[in-house]
Amino acid sequence: MVVVKQKTVVTMKLSAEAATHSRTDVKVRDVGSVIDEPVERGGTNQGLSPTETLMAALLGCTNTIGHKCAEKHGVELEKMSMRLEAEFDRRGVTLQEEVDVPFPRMTLYIDIVTDAAEAAIEAVKADLHRFCPVSKVIRACGTRLEEVWTVSRP
DSSP states (O other), rough: OOOOOOOOSOEEEEOOOOOOOSSSEEEEEEEEEOOOOOOTSSSSOSSSHHHHHHHHHHHHHHHHHHHHHHHHHOOSSEEEEEEEEEEOOTTTTSSSSOSOSSOOOOEEEOOOOOOHHHHHHHHHHHHHHHHHHHHHHHHHHHHHEEEEEEEEOO
């Protein structure tokens, strides 16, 4: 059996075209995505806004890394759902003034259904905090990111 060692550092490459002043068509691998503004902000509402895309990335990363951490600790997740509330200081995007921390506070609600022991669930929570790259970037910029977990039993 041949074991392939994965690279620990890779270069990610994305490309984008400015389809309009507000719509950006992004390509990565063989996948495309549209980032756009809502109609009320001059867009065509064909995709998430840039800031919504950031929030969606946090939710997606929480899902992926959360499941990896659960598997690592033997926690079977019957169900997982998330929602995010973010305080957004819009002075920067409206060009009123520079804002060092545009998202001063975010609350990430993570609801899981599992019959796992409390110690294993706590290990999953700790590892998610340690390993989710999107949450680490958000915290490093000065955003206070709070996780609120709700654990239900099947």
